[in-house]
Amino acid sequence: MKPIRYERKIYTPGPTPIERLSRLSKELGGPTISIKRDDLLGLTAGGNKTRKLEYLVADAIRQGADTLITCGAVQSNHCRLTLAAAVREGLRCQLVLSAPETGDYNPQASGNHLLFHLLGAEKIEVVSADKDLLAEMDVLAESLRKAGRKPYLIPVGGSNEVGSLGYMACAEEIEQQAWESCTPYDYVVTATGSGGTQAGLIAGFAARQSGTKVIGVNVSRDRAAQEAKVLELLQRTAAWVGLEGQIQPEWVQCEDRFVGPGYAIPTEEMVEAVQLVARTEGILLDPVYTGKAMAGLIGLVREGRFGRDDHVLFLHTGGSPALYTVPELFLPKV
Known part of the structure; x- marks a missing residue:
């Protein structure tokens, strides 16, 4: 088994x-x-990310994490649901968002971006589309570790x-x-x-x-x-x-x-x-x-x-x- x-x-x-x-x-x-x-x-x-998060969040809690860090586009469904799972479990959540490849980033956007704020993301880091999102998450994680916290990194899409x-x-x-x-x-x-x-x-x-x-x-x-x-x-x-x-x-x-x-x-x-x-x-x-x-x-x-x-x-x-x-x-x- x-x-x-x-x-x-x-x-x-x-x-x-x-x-x-x-x-x-x-x-x-x-x-x-x-x-x-x-x-x-x-x-x-x-x-669909809810099904993935059932396993990912259980793994995070098992490892003693207090903060989830994940990444995606500025309208990421995965980021919305990861944040919602963090709220459900009493964890904090930080997001790294990739700005659109075409058009301007609108910090007052509706849709999922509105929900990131409504659900209370601890931090939202918006980076240019050519940035390595995993590397940017590592930066946030290291900062948290230095502060004595325990981050758990979830890749794009929880995949x-x-x-x-x-x-x-x-x-x-x-x-x-x-x-x-x-x-x-x-x-x-x-x-x-x-x-x-x-x-x-x-x-x-x-x-x-x-x-x-x-x-x-x-x-x-x-x-x-x-x-x-x-x-x-x-x-x-x-x-x-x-x-x-x-x-x-x-x-x-x-x-x-x-x-x-x-x-x-x-x-x-x-x-x-x-x-x-x-x-x-x-x-x-x-x-x-x-x-x-x-x-x-x-x-x-x-x-x-x-x-x-x-x-x-x-x-x-x-x-x-x-x-x-x-x-x-x-x-x-x-």
Whole structure:
């Protein structure tokens, strides 16, 4: 037994629901599409990082940490949820944020940046986009250690071996829900960025000897770079839980055709996807992750990637606060 898989906090009282997207499926005329509502996970406004933080925060507490330090973009869902977990556990939290590659940094921004202040981040350090975020976190950590405090560093997206355990658990949850509903899922489609969600899902399905394939839709990087990133984390996670030798590199599939000009830069396909899901199913996606991931799923359906009898599960990784930072994308033109 690997006890690390059982050492976690619990921020969500039960499994997140899976809903059939009947109207979207009919609109696209393709496979049967369902959605796993990880936007309904616990902590402030939910999202996939909650699953990773259940393990990461438990590890931090086990090590006696009093402060969480993490990093991300200025509208980072991961930073919001890490801060919320710190509040829940009575820990302090410091954030290193990367300024946008395009446009100016707005310290009065809404969305997640507003929530960082509302939730009471102890310190917010904003650095230029070309800075090494891990190195900047190390600087903060060293300062805390000199003050007699015990920081715990969490990488971008919570994506390391410990964080990936959250999506191994999710894969097991999906398998249980598939069994209960008599609906095996041929594919899971998810946004892929820091890689922990995709790596954890693949490892979890492998542990269950499931035939479900995982397709990651890139939100940054080209296909080769993203697949290498996910595979490296997948192999480390597999070794961590005792699945050495059971992972095949071809299980890592990433689609890079829906990134557009770059990370967090809107595309027409993303806007269409967000509007289509809102108007057919009443579900909000976000412009950075799930909007581009759904654009990828829609594009793959239109290309005939899936059979009409396939069951495709879209993983909703959260992030809807970011919608309110770009209202001009979705309001009628005047």
